[in-house]
Amino acid sequence: MEIIPVIPRGYCKGVVRAINLAKQTAHKYPNTTITMLGMIVHNKYVVEACEQLGIQCVEEKGKTRLELLDKIKSGVVIFTAHGISEEVYHKAIEKGLIVVDASCDDVTKTQLIVKEYLSKGYEVLYIGKKHHPEAEAVIAISEHVHFIENENDLVNLPKYNKIMVTNQTTMSIIEIYKVLEAAKEKYPNIEILDEICNATRIRQEAIEKLENIDCLFVVGDPKSNNSNKLKEIAIEHNIPNVYLIETSNDIKEEWLKDANRVAITSGASTPTYLTNQVIQSLNNYASTNKLLHLKIDIKHLLD
Structure with a gap:
């Protein structure tokens, strides 16, 4: 079995900037309540890693950013990479919150x-x-x-x-x-x-250029729009077996049956650490016919 890591894949510059801002904020305000207005990026493992730094995430299905802001009473609010409206920004200032804007350029x-x-x-x-x-x-x-x-x-x-x-x-x-x-x-x-954006475009174009692929794994959160679009493009491109997975532990051995060429890509909000675990597990399967069950070490997710 040939394992093909697709290039490029993983974090884009906007996500890297947002994560760095989150880490800097946690360091700058160690004794202050810090709240993320929604998921910093659409990846639950990145959110979990931020929580380890003391940054809480406020998120509720069906709620707008303006409505979610009502749940934050004091301290620091971090706006996510997805951007924010002027109304939300001004409301945060009026509430006396310290604002950190991680909106992607x-x-x-x-x-x-x-x-x-x-x-x-x-x-x-x-x-x-x-x-x-x-x-x-x-x-x-x-x-x-x-x-x-x-x-x-x-x-x-x-x-x-x-x-x-x-x-x-x-x-x-x-x-x-x-x-x-x-x-x-x-x-x-x-x-x-x-x-x-260029990061989204070149990741999509890389999928379109794949040839003779039996199976493609897209590593990403189900809530990630850019990850879902990679999956949709792969299906449109007639790759026969396409799977959106969050970690290496989601891979099922039956998916690899009779697969000769297996490709791996990941969404722009997916940590390189998680994608590398998928590649490691598949490489092990290619040589031993066994998938590795790998433990996720949270501290590596914001690297």
């Missing part, structure tokens, strides 16, 4: 682009994933930002003279292409600004 750039076009009188279509915090922050900018999840969301929109379309940074190339084509058909003069 690419996410912030998209927000600035949206604001620039709104200031010029444009209506903005924003392609994203419903309830995702990155999309939530952009939609909150203005009532003239229209959320689009798929082509059907375009049907009831009126005709606009000045219109621009952009997208959440972690969407798949395939996914936004379909919506963009439908948007161009309805609005022939629409301006298109593809904001898929």
Whole structure:
């Protein structure tokens, strides 16, 4: 069995920055309550590692960042890599919280682009994933930002003279292409600004370039949009067996039966440590026909 680690994979610059900010904050405020507004990145093991540093995470399904902020009474609040709305930022200041903003630069750039076009009188279509915090922050900018999840969301929109379309940074190339084509058909003069971040794009393109792969493991959290998009692209690319796993211990031996070429990639929010464990376990299987059951050492997850 040939084991093929896909390059590139794992942490992007925005995630590295967010994790470093979290570690710096824990060091700077050792005797202060520190709370993460949502998951710092969509990986539960990274959240657990932050908790080991004394950083608590407030998260509740169906709750917006603005609603979650009500649960934080004092101390430091860390905004996640997914970006935040101005309303949330100002509310945190009004509550007297110390604010640490770990928003990814690419996410912030998209927000600035949206604001620039709104200031010029444009209506903005924003392609994203419903309830995702990155999309939530952009939609909150203005009532003239229209959320689009798929082509059907375009049907009831009126005709606009000045219109621009952009997208959440972690969407798949395939996914936004379909919506963009439908948007161009309805609005022939629409301006298109593809904001898929470079880290997301090159990881997706690396999957598209794979050939003769029998099985692909995507290491990532089920809540991670960019990890799920890697899986979807692999399926679209006709890789016969694609599995989204969180750790090496999720691998089942029957998945590897008759597999000659096995590839491994990981989402931009997945610790290298976890991906390396998957590679180690698969290499052991290739040589001994046995998967390794590896213990996760939390202290390595923020390296």
